[in-house]
Amino acid sequence: MTSTTTDHLAAARALDATDPLAAFRTRFAGIDDGSSDIVAYLDGNSLGRPTRASLDRIGRFLVEGWGGRLIRGWDEEWMELPFTIGDALGANVLGAAPGQTFVGDSTTVTLYKLARAAADARPGRSEIVLDTDNFPTDRYVLDGIARERGLTLRWIEADTSAGVTPEQVEAVVGPQTALVVLSHVAYRSGYLADVPAITRIAHASGALVLWDLCHSAGSVPVDLDAWGVDLAAGCTYKYLNGGPGSPAFGYVRAGLQNTLAQPIQGWMGADDVFAMGPEYRPAAGIRRFISGTPPIVGMLAMQDTIAMIAECGMPAVRAKSVALTEFAITVAEDLLSPFGLTLASPRESERRGGHVTLNHPAMRQVTAALWQRDVIPDYRDPNGLRLGLSPLSTSFEETYRGVAAVRDALDELP
Incomplete structure (x- = not known):
């Protein structure tokens, strides 16, 4: 040695x-x-x-929750779990007031729902801004939305050992920009983007902004409300220790919730889930952004890491x-x-x-x-x-x- x-x-x-x-x-x-x-x-x-606490939590759930309460669990807790966990995540990790964060669906599906809703909320605008080094899922999802909606992707050439700067964003946004989608922390280099500055630049052009928080949530402080962020999405199996394939989270600023129409209309996002009515009527608030039955087992483990972050x-x-x-x-x-x-x-x-x-x-x-x-x-x-x-x-x-x-x-x- x-x-x-x-x-x-x-x-x-x-x-x-x-x-x-x-x-x-x-x-x-x-x-x-x-x-x-x-x-x-x-x-x-x-x-x-x-986490060791999650090993115990999951075991108890199988015996007491699923095994003991059976279908009653939906009325007693599970129906609201996407929002109770979402609020805890918002308060302790994301800098988000209650009622703006939900948990459910994969990161890909959540990104699609939020990006598509945002693009449709800016009619008459034809461009989505993104960077060449964003995570493949983000780029692939936005490519599909652009083809669906007849939009154009406006690319920022990103350095793979750095990331996207406010100056680069300011050079490409304009009156045709509907949406800007970037990552808070670049997946390859770890570059930490200036969220407040870039968000202000996008808003000055009249665009909405969607931030990918996959590599920052639980590692880097986030202050979505204070930064004026419109939309955000991220996974829970990295620094939040939710387990393989644990569901993603989504954030929608309160002032936008009742004006955005998310594209995957499912029964859990309806205003009266059990009405089973002939027409879809979206729920008020953040509930309208979920679609199908919440993946309850996949939501269990992340709660213990969120609690640890709340503690320290x-x-x-x-x-x-x-x-x-x-x-x-x-x-x-x-x-x-x-x-x-x-x-x-x-x-x-x-x-x-x-x-x-x-x-x-x-x-x-x-x-x-x-x-x-x-x-x-x-x-x-x-x-x-x-x-x-x-x-x-x-x-x-x-x-x-x-x-x-x-x-x-x-x-x-x-």
């Missing part, structure tokens, strides 16, 4: 010893309980770990996230620079979300090798190894061991 390695390991342990969120790590399954061989889990921005607060979560990413960059630049590694994320913490991307031509091969060693980052083209550091469940020592394993894998390349 080199002196540099020793110094980094000692620094990691010192940071863990003074970490005010360290105790939360013990609340996650598979950590220090002998049930997992994972050396370093650095992919929390793709799939978060399960998003400022503390963000402080830990910044410290983790700063530490990861420091160690990576020291241990990996001899291999020609480049940082593909913003160096300034105020412009960076909760993950760090490291570029090297061999990163696809390195990622595959690391998975075989129970070190789990993920890979994104071009040549990017992505470290997703979850503030509540990731330690500094785990981060160090993951980066050190990258060095070892690079050193073993032929």
Whole structure:
């Protein structure tokens, strides 16, 4: 072990010893309980770990909720769960007052419903603004809406190691812009967009704005009401630990709710769910944005992480996230620079979300090798190894061991 390695390991342990969120790590399954061989889990921005409380919650639900209450559960709790969880998420994670957030459907379906409703709410305008490096789902959904509605996509060319700036948005929006759709945190680079500034620019042109919060919710503070955001959507299986395929959330600003017509009209979004009437009449408020039967089992686990965030607060979560990413960059630049590694994320913490991307031509091969060693980052083209550091469940020592394993894998390349 080199002196540099020793110094980094000692620094990691010192940071863990003074970490005010360290105790939360013990609340996650598979950590220090002998049930997992994972050396370093650095992919929390793709799939978060399960919480121990959620293991208990799901088990109780199967026996007591579903098994004990049966159909009565709908009247007693389940019918309102998309909104009770939505309000908790809004209050503790999104900066949203009650009655503006719902949980249900996949991210793709939620994005479609909100984007299509927003585009239709600006008749006579012909363009949707988006960027070339937005997540594929966003781009594919908007391409389909543009073809459905006879609209034009106006593209912003985005740097894959950075993100979209207010200046770029200001250069393309105008009287034909119906909707702007961007990500708060870029999925590839981790670039943190200036939501308030970009939202103001879009509004000045008369457009609506839809923000994708998939890589920020639960990692980066969000203040949707204060920022004047119109619409937002995001997934719950990353930093919110909802589990594989857990349903997405949607946010609709209160002043827009009764003027937008969401395109997937289902019985759960009707004004009287059990009237079973011949015509669809949308419910007032946020309920009109849900469609079919809520996926109750998929909503269970996220509640425990939302409760943890309520306990510690998003400022503390963000402080830990910044410290983790700063530490990861420091160690990576020291241990990996001899291999020609480049940082593909913003160096300034105020412009960076909760993950760090490291570029090297061999990163696809390195990622595959690391998975075989129970070190789990993920890979994104071009040549990017992505470290997703979850503030509540990731330690500094785990981060160090993951980066050190990258060095070892690079050193073993032929």
